[in-house]
Amino acid sequence: MAVNSDIFQLMEKWAPKHLAYDWDNVGLQIGSFNNQVSKIMVTLDVLESVVDEAIENHVSLIIAHHPLLFKQVKQVNVDTSQGRIIQKLIQHNISVYASHTNLDTADGGVNDMLCDLLNIKGTKVLQQTYQEDLVKIAVFVPKTHLNEVRDAMSENGAGHIGDYSHCTFQSEGQGTFMPQEGTNPYIGSANNLAYVDEVKVESIIQLPKLAHVIEAMKNAHPYEEAAYDVMPLHNPGQTYGIGRIGTLEKEVTLHDFAEQVKHALKVPSLRVTGDLTKEVKKVAVLGGSGEKFIHTAKKMGADLYITGDMTFHIAQDAWQMGLSVIDPGHHVEKVMKKGTKEYLDNHLNNKNIEVILSNSNTEPFQFI
Structure with missing residues (x-):
């Protein structure tokens, strides 16, 4: 029988913690390194509905992309959502582990998953954050x-x-x-x-x-x-970083590619800046909130930048500099769920551990 630390080591072989941003809080959030694990649930976020789902499915370990604990917890008030989440996790002996910006940065991580879905080829790092x-x-x-x-x-x-x-x-x-x-x-x-x-x-x-x-x-x-x-050694080691930039197999209009993005990422709508009739070929991608990298994407020659949480004035700046933007929403990082399950299933080596995906909807926005 495996324990949590075995799974943590497996995740950190793929997405080492040292690849995470300094401000990020990755790794064990709630629970123990030594608890036995027989069932894992992968989720984007740890909301109360996700914890209830884990309890119902007899899950012992939740692997999340977004950390449950971002800021210092000064009190656990069970009258609040966060307090109830912590209480339920402890009562039901469920551990939570987060792999966030380290999984964004890692080879085969969230940004590579997005590029694979969108058929963006020949990718390289958009913004270097770490060199080994x-x-x-x-x-x-x-x-x-x-x-x-x-x-x-x-x-x-x-x-x-x-x-x-x-x-x-x-x-x-x-x-x-x-x-x-x-x-x-x-x-x-x-x-x-x-x-x-x-x-x-x-x-x-x-x-x-x-x-x-x-x-x-x-x-x-x-x-x-x-x-x-x-x-x-002074030899340069492997470079890691946030985001990816690559090319499409052939030029396509911004409008047509936006439709492809909607279909591939399964979003009902998205926001687009730029001339919809303009053809694009070189595309930068950054899952999550990536608006501060518009100048990097432009400098590296991107025709189009795909990222979430684009604010009005930053989108206006990108538009004026001739960089088209597609904002499909932050929630498209949910691609990590399937990718993480596949990775764990392929590397658990018959440890008799079941890995399931959370079915709870953690997208806060509704489209009407």
């Missing part, structure tokens, strides 16, 4: 255990360069050491100099994965004390 630091690790391994140590490191994050994994360099040499009194050496004996044919295995690691790689290496290494070096 890289380090190089060099480990000295006896030839007899080369494969075990190398594979353990690679399977825990070492040697991933672009679309390639298990990237290492190996050089042979001879190692020497003298075990002291009280040691339990794998090779050699106390107070005698040992000579061992060894292989130096070098690999590049993203800094956040270093601890896991070292732990895996030590577990696979036969020596009582593994010898290894870690060196910082």
Whole structure:
């Protein structure tokens, strides 16, 4: 039986917490790392109706996009909606975990999901927010255990360069050491100099994965004390950021593409600025509230910018600079529900955990 922390680790392998904005509150919101989990419900928001749905379906863990707790909670007043939500979650032993701007930023996250739905190709980051630091690790391994140590490191994050994994360099040499009194050496004996044919295995690691790689290496290494070096690199690591920009397969009028957006995102209506007869091809997308990035989208050559919560004067600014805007609403981030379920189903490795989607409507607006 899995516990919550197993699911949290799985989510953070996809959307690491360090990718979240400083102001964001991601991770565990309510509950415990150690509670057993048998049923997960994925939702965009944690409203009272969503909690009631979770109780009815015997859910033990809610994974949400928007954090339940954004601001400091100074009191839990059960006469308020937030107070009742917290009370019900605790009474029914339901934990809540949020993956927000880190899931927006992550590869395959919310913005990539939106681009896939809208058939926007060749995407790259719209606004860089994080670049990973890289380090190089060099480990000295006896030839007899080369494969075990190398594979353990690679399977825990070492040697991933672009679309390639298990990237290492190996050089042979001879190692020497003298075990002291009280040691339990794998090779050699106390107070005698040992000579061992060894292989130096070098690999590049993203800094956040270093601890896991070292732990895996030590577990696979036969020596009582593994010898290894870690060196910082100036090589640029992978860039992460908010939003995406890419191109459509062919030019289409703003009006026709707006209709495609309505259909793909299943929204009854949307707001559009710009000449509806103008053809668009290069499109920027930012799920949620992205109005402050209109200048970035324009600078990167976008004909059209798709984002939510566009206010009047910002929309006017975009219109005047020649950038068309489609605002389908903040709630289109609900695409994360299906994407998160698919990710969990594919990575739970037969842990006998059911993942369901919330059916509660959390869209505050009605269209009449």
